[in-house]
Amino acid sequence: MRIGVFHETYASEERLWDSRTQRIWMAVFALALFALPLYGSDYVLAIACIIGIHIVATLGLNITTGSTGQISLSHAAFMGVGCYTVAWLARWGVPFYIALLAAGALTAVIGVLVGLPSLRVKGLYFAIATLAAQFILTFLFREWVPVTGGVGGITIARPTLFGFEISGDRRMFYLIYFCVFLFAIASANLARTYIGRAFVAVRDRDISAEILGVNLLRFKLLAFATGSFYAGVAGGLIGYFYGAITPDYFSFTLSVFYLAAIIVGGMGRVLGSILGAIFMTFVPELLRAIAHTSSEWLPGIANLLLPMGQVVFGLLIIGFLIFEPHGLSQLWSARVRRLFHLWPFKT
Amino acid sequence: MTNQMRRKIVQSIGAAASLGVLGARPSFAQAPSEIVIGGAQPLTGIFSFAGVAMHAGLGDYVAWRNANGGVSGRKLRYVAEDTGFKVDQGVAVVKKIMATDKPSFFYIDGTPLVKATAQDLRGSGTVMTTSTSCAQVLADVNTMPQHFLAGPTYGAMHEILMEYIARTAKASTTKPTVALVYSDSEFGRDGIPASKARAEKLGIPIVAEIVTKQAGVDVAPEVARLRRAKPDVVIFQGYVVSPIPEFVKQMREAGMSSQVMGTIWSMDKATYDALAAMGESWMGVMPYRYPHDPESKTMATMREYVSKNRPDTKHISIFYTHGWLAGMIFSEIADRCIKANKPLTLPNMKAALESMKDWDSGGLTGLNADLSRHQITSGRLYRYNTATKQMDPASGWIRV
Numbered sequence: 061m062r063i064g065v066f067h068e069t070y071a072s073e074e075r076l077w078d079s080r081t082q083r084i085w086m087a088v089f090a091l092a093l094f095a096l097p098l099y100g101s102d103y104v105l106a107i108a109c110i111i112g113i114h115i116v117a118t119l120g121l122n123i124t125t126g127s128t129g130q131i132s133l134s135h136a137a138f139m140g141v142g143c144y145t146v147a148w149l150a151r152w153g154v155p156f157y158i159a160l161l162a163a164g165a166l167t168a169v170i171g172v173l174v175g176l177p178s179l180r181v182k183g184l185y186f187a188i189a190t191l192a193a194q195f196i197l198t199f200l201f202r203e204w205v206p207v208t209g210g211v212g213g214i215t216i217a218r219p220t221l222f223g224f225e226i227s228g229d230r231r232m233f234y235l236i237y238f239c240v241f242l243f244a245i246a247s248a249n250l251a252r253t254y255i256g257r258a259f260v261a262v263r264d265r266d267i268s269a270e271i272l273g274v275n276l277l278r279f280k281l282l283a284f285a286t287g288s289f290y291a292g293v294a295g296g297l298i299g300y301f302y303g304a305i306t307p308d309y310f311s312f313t314l315s316v317f318y319l320a321a322i323i324v325g326g327m328g329r330v331l332g333s334i335l336g337a338i339f340m341t342f343v344p345e346l347l348r349a350i351a352h353t354s355s356e357w358l359p360g361i362a363n364l365l366l367p368m369g370q371v372v373f374g375l376l377i378i379g380f381l382i383f384e385p386h387g388l389s390q391l392w393s394a395r396v397r398r399l400f401h402l403w404p405f406k407t
Numbered sequence: 408m409t410n411q412m413r414r415k416i417v418q419s420i421g422a423a424a425s426l427g428v429l430g431a432r433p434s435f436a437q438a439p440s441e442i443v444i445g446g447a448q449p450l451t452g453i454f455s456f457a458g459v460a461m462h463a464g465l466g467d468y469v470a471w472r473n474a475n476g477g478v479s480g481r482k483l484r485y486v487a488e489d490t491g492f493k494v495d496q497g498v499a500v501v502k503k504i505m506a507t508d509k510p511s512f513f514y515i516d517g518t519p520l521v522k523a524t525a526q527d528l529r530g531s532g533t534v535m536t537t538s539t540s541c542a543q544v545l546a547d548v549n550t551m552p553q554h555f556l557a558g559p560t561y562g563a564m565h566e567i568l569m570e571y572i573a574r575t576a577k578a579s580t581t582k583p584t585v586a587l588v589y590s591d592s593e594f595g596r597d598g599i600p601a602s603k604a605r606a607e608k609l610g611i612p613i614v615a616e617i618v619t620k621q622a623g624v625d626v627a628p629e630v631a632r633l634r635r636a637k638p639d640v641v642i643f644q645g646y647v648v649s650p651i652p653e654f655v656k657q658m659r660e661a662g663m664s665s666q667v668m669g670t671i672w673s674m675d676k677a678t679y680d681a682l683a684a685m686g687e688s689w690m691g692v693m694p695y696r697y698p699h700d701p702e703s704k705t706m707a708t709m710r711e712y713v714s715k716n717r718p719d720t721k722h723i724s725i726f727y728t729h730g731w732l733a734g735m736i737f738s739e740i741a742d743r744c745i746k747a748n749k750p751l752t753l754p755n756m757k758a759a760l761e762s763m764k765d766w767d768s769g770g771l772t773g774l775n776a777d778l779s780r781h782q783i784t785s786g787r788l789y790r791y792n793t794a795t796k797q798m799d800p801a802s803g804w805i806r807v
Contacts, residue, residue, distance in 0.1 A: 101503075101506050101507075102502050102503075102505065102506035103499065103502050103503035103506050103507070105502075106498060106499050106502035106503075107499050110495050110498070110499065202591070210596070211592060211593035211596050211597070212518070212542065212543075212544045212593060212597070213518070213519070213522050213544075213593075215522075215550075218526070227526075227530070228527075228530075229502070302494070302498070302522075302523040302524075302526075303523070303525070303526035303527075304522035304523060304525055304526065305519075305522070305523065306518060306519045306522060306593065308494075308519050308592075308593070309494050309519060341495065344491075344496065345496070345499060348488070348489060348496075351489075352488060362450075362489075366450050366451050366489050367451050367455075369451070370451060370491075
C-alpha cells in the first residue's frame with residue numbers, strides 16, 4: 061500500500077509527476093487517449109475534440125482569472141479574434157502552425173489592451189471593463205464585413221501538413237490534443253516559475269506583492285496576454301475544427317461558460333481547467349443521452365426530461381459550489397486519489 | 408451530510424450515468440429497405456417554441472407517409488435529437504446521428520449549425536440537408552450544394568413585399584415610402600440588401616433603416632425616428648413576436664398610420680393575435696398557405712392527421728407546416744432517385760432536387776414549386792381579418 065511520496069530533494073518535490081505510480085498512470089492515460097481515434101466512434105471523437113478546444117481556452121482563463129485573480133468576461137471574444145485571424149491567414153495559404161501562433165500572438169496584443177484598465181480598477185469594476193471589450197469585439201465581428209464576413213460568418217480552409225490535409229475528426233483530434241498537451245504542460249510549468257508565483261501573489265494581495273518587488277503593471281498585463289494567447293489558439297482550433305463559423309458562437313454566454321468551467325473545475329489549477337471543461341461539456345451531453353434513452357422506454361418522457369436537463373445541470377453546479385468549493389480538482393485530489401492511496405482504510 | 412447519505416447520492420448518480428452510457432441505443436445504420444432522416448432540432452433553449460413544432464411536423468409527415476406506403480415501398484425513419492440551439496451540442500448531435508444512423512437527409516436547426524457541419528456533411532457525399540434558416544448564404548448552389556431551403560430566402564420574401572407594394576400603388580402618382588426595422592442578427596440583416604435593391608429597382612423610397620436588438624428593446628427612440636421619417640409602410644425583419652407589438656403600440660400613440668408588415672416567422676398566430684388584441688391588422692409575406700385555407704389538399708391531409716393524432720393541438724403553426732414540407736421534399740428527392748434506379752448519393756439527390764422545377768406540393772406553396780435554385784421563390788401577402796380572426800389572402804401568389 062502506497063500512502064505517500066517521500067521526497068529527498070527539492071528537484072524531486074518539484075516534478076510534475078512526483079511518483080512512479082503517477083507516471084505509469086499518466087502514460088497509460090496518454091496511450092489510451094492517443095489510441096482513441098482508433099476505437100472511438102465519430103460521436104465520441106467529436107465530443108473529445110470539442111472538449112479539447114474548451115480545455116485550451118479554460119487553461120488560458122485559469123491563468124488570467126484563477127491564478128492572477130483578474131475576472132475576464134471577454135474570453136469568448138478573444139477566441140473570436142483567434143478564429144478570424146486563422147481564417148484570414150488560411151486564405152493566404154499560411155501553414156496552420158504559424159497561423160495558430162499568429163492567432164495567439166494577435167489575441168495576446170488585444171488582451172494586453174483590454175487588460176490595461178486593470179492598473180486602475182479591479183474586482184467587479186475590472187470585470188465590467190472586460191465585459192465592454194466582449195461587446196466591442198463581437199460588434200466588430202458582426203459589422204466588419206470585409207474581414208469577418210459579418211453575421212453570415214466566414215469559412216476556414218482545412219489545415220494541411222506537408223500536403224497532407226488534416227480533415228475529419230480523427231485527424232483533428234491529434235492536432236487538438238497536441239495543443240492540449242502542450243498548453244497543459246506550459247500552464248503547469250508556469251505555476252512553478254517566478255512568473256507563476258508572482259501571478260498568485262498578485263491574486264492573493266496585490267499591495268503585498270508590490271512591496272515584495274512584484275511589478276504589478278507587468279504581471280497583470282502578462283497574465284492577460286498569456287490567457288488571451290491561449291484563447292486565440294483555442295479560437296483558431298475551433299475555426300479549423302468547424303471549417304466555418306458565425307459571430308454568434310463567440311457570445312457572452314460562452315465567456316460565462318468558461319468562467320463556470322474554472323469555478324467548477326478548480327481555480328488556479330491545471331487539473332481544474334481540464335475537469336471543468338470536461339464537466340461543462342460532457343454533463344449536458346450525458347443528461348441529454350439519459351433523456352433520449354429514457355424516451356425509448358417511456359415515450360414522451362424526453363419532452364419533460366430535456367428541459368429538466370438544464371435545471372439538473374444548474375443544480376449540479378450549485379451542488380459542487382456548496383459541497384466542494386475548491387472544485388472538481390480538489391474532489392479528485394483530496395477524495396478520489398486518497399481513496400486509492402489508503403484503501404481499504406479510510407481517513 | 409452523513410457518509411451513508413453521500414454514498415447513496417453517489418450511487419444514484421452513478422446509476423443514472425450508467426443508464427445514459429450503457430443504455431444508449433446501439434449502432435443502427437440505415438437498412439436498405441428504409442430511408443433515414445436525421446434531425447438536429449432546438450427542442451430546448453431560446454428557439455424551442457419553433458423546434459418542438461418543426462420536430463412534430465417532420466415526425467408526423469414521416470408517420471403519415473409510412474402509413475400510406477412509404478417512398479416507393481421503402482419506409483422512412485426519422486431520428487432527431489435536441490441541439491438547444493448551441494453549435495457545440497448541435498455538432499455532436501449531427502455527428503452522432505451520422506455515425507449511428509447513416510441518414511440520407513438531415514434537418515438542421517439554423518445557420519450557425521448548418522455552416523459548422525457543412526464541410527463534413529458535404530464531404531460525406533451521402534446526405535442532403537435543409538434547415539429553419541432562410542439565409543441567402545445557405546441557398547448558394549455552388550458553396551452549399553448539399554443544402555436547400557424549404558421556402559424563399561429572407562431576401563426573396565422582401566422582394567415579394569416590394570413587388571406587392573409597387574403593384575398596389577400602381578394607380579397612385581407617388582410610390583409609398585418604406586421603413587425597414589430589423590434586428591441586429593443574421594435573421595434580421597440577411598434580407599435587407601435584396602430588399603433595398605428591389606425597392607430601388609421599383610422606385611420605392613426607403614426613408615428609414617432602423618437596427619435594434621432581437622428582443623427586450625426599449626423602442627421609444629426608434630419610434631421617434633420612424634415618426635420623423637413618416638413611412639407609409641414599416642417592414643419588420645428578424646423578429647418572431649417581440650418587439651413588434653411594442654413598436655406598433657408606440658407608433659399608433661405617436662399618431663402614425665403606417666401599414667406594418669413582416670415575413671415568414673413573424674406571420675404565426677402568436678404575432679397576429681398579439682397585434683389583433685391592439686386592434687391591428689398584421690400583414691406580411693407567407694410562402695405557405697395557412698391551415699384554414701381550403702384550397703390545398705396537403706393542408707387538408709395535415710389538418711386531418713393533426714386532429715386525429717394530436718387532439719389537443721388547437722392551431723397548426725407555420726413551424727409545423729415547414730417541418731411537414733421539409734419531409735415532403737426529402738421524400739420527393741428520394742422517390743425520384745429510387746425511380747431512376749440511382750443510389751441516394753449527394754450528386755444524385757442534388758440532381759433530383761434540381762429536377763423539381765414544377766413540383767406539385769399539393770397546394771401548400773400556392774404555385775407549383777421550383778426547387779432548381781435550391782429554394783422556393785414564391786409567396787403571397789396575407790392580412791389579418793378582424794371578423795374571421797384569421798389571416799386572409801391579400802394578394803395572388805408572387806414569384807420573384
